[in-house]
C-alpha cells in the first residue's frame with residue numbers, strides 16, 4: 001500500500017492545490033515587491049504591480065529570473081528577509097560560472113526537509129529503515145537535505161557523505177542499510193565495486209535507492225536496479241530552490257511529483273519565452289511560493305523536460321515532471337544537430353555497456369567532431385581486434401540512428417575512465433577551451 005508523509009497535501013484535490021498556490025503567490029509577490037529592491041525594479045521595468053497578480057494565469061505577467069540575475073545580485077541582492085533571520089547558506093560547485101549562494105531561514109529548512117521526507121516515504125522509507133546518505137555534505141545540498149528528511153521520517157541515518165567507496169560498502173553490509181541516497185553515477189560505481197567484491201543482488205540488504213542531482217537514463221536505472229537488487233527512485237532539485245526534493249518519484253516510477261504546495265512549475269520555450277501547454281517539451285521554470293530567505297520568482301532552471309497532470313496510480317495529485325533530458329546548457333550542437341548526452345547514454349546501455357563513458361567534442365578544420373570513449377564491461381573485454389572493431393561499428397550505427405549524425409567510438413579497457421563520487425563529468429567540449 002502506498003504511504004505518504006503528508007497525505008492531506010500530497011493527495012489534495014486540484015482545486016485545493018490551486019487555492020493554496022494562488023494565496024501564497026499573491027503574498028509572495030507582494031512581499032518581494034515591498035522588500036527586495038531587485039525584484040521591484042524588474043517588476044517596474046515590466047510594468048507589473050502586486051495587485052495585478054491574483055490567479056495562476058497572472059503568473060506570466062511577471063518577469064523571469066535567470067542565472068544572470070543571481071550573478072548580478074550576488075551575494076545578498078535577492079535575499080528576502082533581514083540577514084539576522086537567515087540561519088544557513090548552501091552553494092553550488094560553480095562549474096558553469098559563478099557559484100550560486102542560496103539562503104535559508106529555519107522555516108525554509110523545515111519545508112525543505114519535509115520535501116525530502118516525502119521523497120523517502122514515497123520510496124518506501126519508514127522509521128524501521130537504515131538510510132545511508134552518500135551525497136556530499138557541506139555546501140552541496142544533497143547530503144544536508146536528505147539527512148534532514150531522513151531524520152523527519154525517523155530512519156536510522158548514516159551520514160557517510162560521498163567517497164571512500166569500500167567504507168560505504170562496509171557500512172551497507174554491517175549496518176544492513178536499506179535505503180541508499182547518492183548520485184546515480186555513484187550508485188553505479190558502488191554496484192560495480194560490490195560485484196567485484198563478490199556481492200550479488202541477493203546478498204545486498206538495500207531495498208531502495210534515491211538517486212538524483214544529474215541526468216540519468218531509464219536504461220541506467222534498470223542497470224542499477226539489477227546490480228544492487230533494489231528499486232531506484234529519481235529525485236530532482238536545485239540549490240536555488242532549496243536542493244533535493246523539489247520533485248520526487250513514487251512507486252509508479254513514471255515521472256517526479258513536483259511539491260506544488262511550495263513550487264509552481266511552468267514550461268516555456270527557451271527561445272521565445274512563451275509559456276507552453278501541458279505535455280510540450282521546454283525549459284522548466286519555478287516560482288517558490290513558500291521560501292522566505294531566497295524567494296525565486298519565475299526562475300529559469302535551464303532544465304529541459306515535460307509536465308503531466310495525468311492521474312498517477314500512487315494517489316498523489318501533484319503534477320509530474322519527466323526525467324530532465326539534461327540542461328539546455330548541456331545540449332551540444334554538433335554540426336548543427338542538437339545532441340543531449342542522455343541520448344548517447346541510452347544507446348550505450350541498450351548495447352550492453354555500462355554508464356562509464358566520456359564525450360569529447362572538438363573542432364578540427366572548422367568541422368565539429370564527436371568522439372565517444374566507452375568502457376567495455378569486464379565480460380566483453382577482449383584483445384581480439386576484429387571483435388572490438390565489430391562492436392565499435394555496431395555502436396557507431398546505433399548512435400547514428402539515435403542522433404542523426406556520425407560519431408567516432410573508441411572502446412577502452414574496463415576501469416580506464418575515472419569514476420565519480422558526485423556528479424559525473426560526461427562531456428569535455430574542447431571548442432570552449
Ligand code: DLL
Pocket residue numbers: 092093135141142211212213214215216234235236237238239240243244245301303323324326327
Ligand atoms: O543537484 C540538488 C540535488 C541533490 C538534487 C541531490 C537531487 C539529489 P544543484 O547542484 O544546484 O542541486 O544542481 C541542480 O542538477 O538544475 C539539474 O540540471 C540537475 N539535476 C538535479 N536533479 C536531477 C535529476 C542539486 N533527478 C541541477 N535528473 C538541476 C536530472 C537533475 N538532472
